[in-house]
Structures are given as structure tokens and as C-alpha cells.
Amino acid sequence: MGTFMSNIHSRITLNEFKALHETMLLIRSVESTLVKVFANGEVPGFIHLSIGQEAVAAGVGCAIAPGDTLATTHRGHGHVLAMGLDLEGFFKEIYGRNGGVCRGRGGSMHVSDMSLGIIGANGIVGAGIPIALGSSLALRTRGTGGVSVALFGDGAMAEGVLHESMNFAKLLKLPLLLVCENNGWSEFSPTDRQFSGSLAGMSAAFNIPHECVDGNDVEAVWHACKGALKELRGGNGPRILECMTHRVRGHFEGDAQKYRQKTEQSLLESADPIARSEYRLKELGCTEDELHRMKIHSEERVSAALIEARSDAEPDFAEAFHDVHTPVPGETL
């Protein structure tokens, strides 16, 4: 199994593992469905799918506690679903309908829900990182005990705000967890052609503890994340968790991925986090039948949500003006 280091600080119960697995199944089902409906032309704009990266999303999403905040990226469907985002609201947003979690104002790249602690999904590479930093500052100042997690891809390693944020978070010893989903690709270029350093090297430069895990091992991710969050709550300053994983689909749907080698294909199959998770669950006593039912259940949920989304109303244009500014008491629009 994992060829990377992973720290298992605590054991995992079967139910906890099942929860992780179900989360991954849901994400896989959603993303696979989107492949089809996008190809049909039903979905406007661009979508960036995270098939193959489910373990990171599930591991992080299930480790976070209520009161914590999370900032995600343009490839954030998995993250927000793992945080418990309403499935119908998710699909309605993808379709740009009135009932979407962002009321059709944002779309795929911005699917999020403040009430779950998701402080946004960003279309600007790396932009969520300093926002999460600010959130961690607020949580600490307010004394809530919460911490903030910023998810970003290896493509963001070259962004200046990451370096600035590492510096600033360390100076202020902020409770910020930076989680890098390293899938080896920065848009259409392999990351090693885009970034001359390494996240480990940068972390060392700023004296920030860096941990690397097998990003396709959901258990390892979950454990590592829980451990890191505990350290943050202790007030010891920021930490970095690098999850090595694989992106199966292109940068966006429609990307023919001509830049990728065909030899990568077999690697992707053997690294599939869901297959590995199934294997582990069986080790822990799950039956094939149970696993199958879990899969069907996800698919049914997705189908139902999709039907709702397709029939939901379009958002009202005049109402959109209400969201440009926050109304002040006594103000008429």
C-alpha cells in the first residue's frame, strides 16, 4: 500500500472509515455524472473535476470540525461535498438555477456554503490561501477555538500569495493548515517544469512543519489531517500537509489531455483511492454486498438530485442586484 510516510496517531473505527468511503463514493458518482452531462451540453461554462482525488477531499472534509473554516479551489466539488454541502443545491448551482447554493451567481468554480464553514471556492489560483489565513486570524482573535484550512493544488506553489502567506502565518503563529493536493499537473504542464523548488523546501525555509502523505490513502490523509488540526488548536502555528495524488480527468472538461502519456493510465488505475479503500474496508470486515449497496445509494442520491436540478427555475435577474451590496437597515433598493 502507501509508499509514503504516514503518521497514524489514532485508530479508525469501521463507521468512521465507512463515512470516509461513502464520501468518496458520492464524490465519484457526482463527478462521473458531470462528465456525462457536461458532454451532453447541459452544463454551462467550465467544470474542473477531481476524479482520482477523492481521498484528499474525504480525508480533509471529515477531519474538520464544526466551527473550522475551509477555503477551496476551482477544483473544489469534492471538498465541498465532503464538508456536507447539500447535494441538490450543488447540482442546481452547477446548472445555474435559482435553488443553487449560490443562487446561480457563481457556478462550478464557486460552489460553497458559508454556514458549513466553507469560506469560498476560488477561480483564482492560490487566492483561497490568504483568505483562509485571514479567517484563521479572525477565529483566533475571536477566541472561538476554530482553525482554518486552505486547500490548493501543486499548481499554486508558484503563486506569490502562497509564499507571502507562509511567511505571515508563521510570523503570527496562526492556526492555518495548508493542504496541497499535489497531482503533478499545473494546468497543462507537469509541475516539475513549473516549479523549481519543492513544498518541503519552502516549508523548511519558513520553518513550517511539513508532512507528506499518500493522497490516495484516505485513512492516511484523515489521520494526518486530524493530527495537524490538533496541533493547530494547540496554538503552535501553521502546518503544511502535502497529499500526493492523481488527477484522472483533464484540467477542465473538454481538455483532451494530449499532453499526458498513455503510460500514466495504468498508474492511475492502480492508485485509485476508492479501490484501495474498498480493499481496506473488506479487511475491516465489510462485505461486498454492503459495499455495493453503498455505491448504489450514492448513485441514487445523485440521480435524484440531478432530476431536481434540471427542473429548477432560473434565477431572477432583478433579484441579483440585491446581492451586489449588503442591505443596511432602512435602505431601500
Add this chain to the structure above:
Amino acid sequence: MRKPFLMPKLGLTMTEGSIVEWKLKPGQAFNRGQIIFVVETDKSAVDIESERAGVVLEIVHLPGKAVSVGEVLGYWDDEEGGANSESVVEFNLQKTSATPVTAVDSVEVFPTQHQGNDIKRIVATPFARRLARKFNIDLHKVSGSGPNGRIKAADLPLGPATTQPTASQLILAKRLVGAKQNIPHFYLSLEVEVSELLALRLQLNSDVDVRVSVNDLFVAAAGRALLDCPQVDRVWSEDGIIRLGSTDVGIAVHSPQGLFAPIVRGAGRMTVRQIAEKTRPMLERVRKGRLNAREMGGGALTISNAGMFDVTYITPIINPGQAMILGIGSVREVFRPDVNCLPSLRREVGVVLACDHRILDGVAALNFLQHFKKRVQQPQLLTTLE
């Protein structure tokens, strides 16, 4: 070398005027002595001649609006070499405008001559159009005073409620308000017997060409009185009290163009005939609205003769820059007791002398008024120089 046309100071107290008309267009050459433009002040319209030959380059101010003395009105070239001379005047519209040079020049610098509008398209501001619609005014019949003949609201013949004062009305209003606010007026009045004066006039006019008017006689009397009382021939100014000693006397004249006050220079040292020779052509020019610069401004005293109307006394307003104004009412026949207490027919005018109390006290003013009265009542002396 490029040089500016500046708004000239045409009188001691002039602070602003307006251009009535540009006689030349940009590009036109002129000779020394040629009239370039005409300036209107509250007193009259004045032709401004060039001291040198040259070529008009640009027009900066168009007719109609008030412009301060010393401000640049336009530019000309004296056709001698040398770098462009920058005007030292504060306002220099062409140079300091922040807008791109092309935008400024193309609109304002070369005004078109035609005052009316072509049949095809009327150039009028939106506001003017709105007013024209509201008051049913045909814009084809209105001539515009804006740039390129643009019709502005002020050009419309609107009813009394919405008349905009002209530039010279505004200037005059400002001067009169200033006079009333800044000069502490006091007034003395007398009745003056004019039978002798009227008789003299008839006699003088019986034999020569230049007719002497009653007013000429009053001017002569006032001038002699100034000569008699040099201490009142003074004016108040910002720099101090200026002794004039010139015995200049102004005449308030009404014309269709407004109220003017041409000056008879040295009236105290002229005979009444000499005064008449001066005043007759001057009044002609006033009627045409064309006084020379020399004929305006200065003097300590103006006479405002309302004799042609039926009025007992008039109490006029001192012209800023002067110290007194003498208001003369119409001739009235009255009976007065003579030495034997018998009624005797007199011909009298009511005279009111308004004085600047900063310069004159009651005694000096009364003294002057008495001398004026004496001169009027002994008019023979006005026909010769003493």
C-alpha cells in the same frame, strides 16, 4: 512676435468691460490706428485702436460677457521676429487649460461670423431648446451668442419674468450698488433763480451757430464754482484723496443705450461758448453710443439735469470715482415776496447737491453750493474768462 490684446482700463474706476464687437477676424491684417474691437463699459462703447500694424491671431473672448481689466482678449502678431511673449496677465485660457489643446482650439478660437443659423440645422443648447418649446419660440428667428453662433437660453426673447440682464446692465448694477454701499452720501438743496440765466441764453443764441443750452450754462457755472472752491475739486480713492484741480464737470446723459457721463475737461476755465462747442458733438456721439476714451472718467462732479421732466428735486447717486453730483430739477414759476413784501415772479430750479462725506463736510459743500448759485444768478461772467 505673438502678443496679447488686453482689456483696457478706460476710466479711473473701471474694473471690467465687455466686448461689443470684433472688427477683425483671425488671420486679418491691420494698420496702425485701425479699430480692432469695440469695448462696452457702463458709460459707453469705445473703439479700441491698434498702436501698431499687425495680424490678428486668435480671439479668446467673444462678445457679450464681462471681462476684467487686464485680461487677455485675444492674440496678434506684430510680425517682428522673436520668441512668443507670454502674457503676464493671470488668465491665459489657451495655455493653462487642462484639456487637450486640439479640443479647446477647435471650438473657441475661430468664431464664425454669422449670427443667425442655417436653414438646415439649428445649433442650440438643450436648455435653450427646452425653453423654446415651452414658450413657443421659433429658434430660426433667434440669433445665438454662444460659440459658433450657438443659441443659449440667454438669447431667447423670454418674457419679463425670465429676462437675463445684459453684461452692461450687470456692470452698471454693480457700480450703482457699490456707490450706495461705499460712499456715505449727504445732501444739500437750494432753490436757484434762473431768470437771468434763461435770458442770457436767449441772447447768446440769437446771433451765432453754436447754440448754447441751459445745461451748458449750468456746466459753466459749476466749473467756475469749482475754480472758486478748489478744496472740493477732489476725489476719494484707495490710494488716498486725489486733488484734481482740473475743474472737470461731467454731464449725465440718457440715451437708448443707457446712462452715460461724458466729461467736459477744464470747464471752469472755459467760456460758456467754448463749453457748448465741446458738448454738442459729444452728445452726438453719445446718441450713437460712441464716446472716446478721453471723454470719460475723472472729474469730481457730474451734473444731472432733469429739467426736461416735471420734477421739483432729484437726488442722484454719486458716480463712483467722483465726490459730488448735482441734481437739477425743472424750471418752476413761483411768486416770492420782494423787498416790499409784494409778490414777485421768479423762475427757479430745485438743486440738490449730493456729496461724499469722506471728502466734504457740510461747510465746504454749502460753500460750493453757494458759489454755484452765485454763478448761476450772475451768468454774464460765464461768457468771459476772468
Add this chain to the structure above:
Amino acid sequence: MTLMAYAHAVNLGLMDALRADDRVIVLGEDVAEAGGSFKVTRGLLESYGATRVIDTPISEATIVSAAVGAAMSGLRPVVEIMFMDFITLAMDALVNQAAKARFMFGGKTSVPMVVRTPHGGGLSAGPQHSQCLEAWFAHVPGLKVVCPSTPQDAYSLLRSAIDDPDPVIFVEHKGLYGLRGEVDSSVKVPIGHAAVVRQGRALTVVSYGATVAVCLSAAKQLAEKNGIDAEVIDLRTLQPWDKATVLASVRKTHRVAIVHEAVQAFGVGAEIAACIAEEAFDELDAPVMRVGAPFMPVPFSRSLEKKYAVDETKVLAAMHRLLL
């Protein structure tokens, strides 16, 4: 009511805001220990401590984004950008994040943050330390932009900005920091309200920031020398601007010029002029004028900068053109 300098009025505004609301924090480069490069934040650290008054590294992009995140998580951050020229480094944070968070996340969040920054030239600070960039932000839906011209407005508008639930760019003028004026801390100035600072009937001049005083001075000259009374309006807020007050004035005078220190081309004046031309067309008795800086970076040399600046002479020239 106290007489104080503009910088002091801002300082007082921050002090009073920090006291009134626990959620307010102040952050920026050298704002805490050093009290700010223009001393505007002097004394805040001593009074409120390092948890609430924070010195940041020189990382404009991150500190402004951090303010966005902090604002979305319950604080009311007031970030200082030392010179408005440096706001360019924080454009993503302001334009893509702060301005859009409420909208693109479906109206379920707000970003109650303030970015304070001094603009303006006249001090030979050179091309990268003298710019007036407020028009850029007025163009971004979701942002509010204010620019006070007096100490009183600086105090009152800052309090309003901090209380506002949306991101506000609070533009100060480095040359006005020493300007003294009366400040009454009980006076409230809402965002979006202009002030008619001089009444008149002949023409209207609309301005904001440091050029308001220039316009008043030009209006005084125009009255004294030509007997013409200009109405002068201080916008105070640029986004949203007080269109009602400006249009009412245009309906009265029929002639209007917009004056600002910023470059004229594509500036705040352009939007106002276009709105006037569209919505008050039938009231205009002269073309709408604008006075702004030429299309050039702010030059360093004193003589060059003097010619570059919007001064009384330029404002008077525009006023005279309105009267033609």
C-alpha cells in the same frame, strides 16, 4: 468640537471604532510599532494591543486577502495600503475576492472590511507614489469608494466605512494630512451623500478630495472679479455617488464642470459627465466640462508637477468656458 489635522481625525476615527466594536482590527505595514508612515495610526498599538493592531510584512496581496477572509469570519478589519500606488498588488484581493464574495456565494456572506490608502501628488513623490486610482475601484461592482476632503468628513466617513457591511476603499490624500479643521465626533456622514459646500446659481462645479478647496478658491475669485456665483459640490463618496444632489444642482445652474486631481481620461468625471448628459440633457446650456490631470504619469520635477496639477487657473478656465 475640536480643531485638528486631517491625519489626527483619521486617527481619532480608528481609535473610536476600535473602542466601539471589538471586531475592529487594524493591520498594515508599519501601522503598529511605528504608528504608520504618515503617523496616522500613532498610539493605536499602545491603546489596543498587538492582537488588534497588527504589523504585517510587505505583502499587499496577502494582507488584503487576509482582510477578506477575516471579514468573512466575523471581524471588521481596517487594512492600510501605505500609498495608493501599491494597491495594484492587491487587485485580486479587492476585485476578485472582496467585491465578489457576497454576490458569487449567493448573498450569504458579507465582507465588512475597509482599505485605507492615501493618494495624490504635489509633494514630488514621483510617478509611483502620487497616483489617484480611485476610478478603477468605482468601476467594480461590489466595492464602495469614499474620498473625504476635510478632517470632519475624514472622521465621520471612516466611522461609516467601518460600520458598513461591504468592502470600502477609504481614500485619503497625503497632502491633506496636515489640513486643520473642526471635528465633531457626534456628526454622522453617511456613505453616498454629497455636500453642497458653496451655493450659487450661475454654474456648478463637482469635485472631491483635495481639489474641493481649489474649486472653492476659484469660485471665490470668480465672484469677486466677475460677480458670478458658482455652486460647488463635494461628492465625498464616489461609489455610490450622490447623483440626485448633482442633478438638482445642474437643473438650477444649467452649467457644470467636474474637477479632480486624477487623470481626466476615463476618470470619475467621465462617468458623472456621461450621466449628466444622459439624464439632464435638456437642462444643459453649455457642454459638460471636466478638469483633470493630463494623460501622463505624475512627473517628479517640481516645475513639471506644478504644470501637471489641477489648480485654480485651470478650474477658472473651465468655468469661463461654461459661461461662453
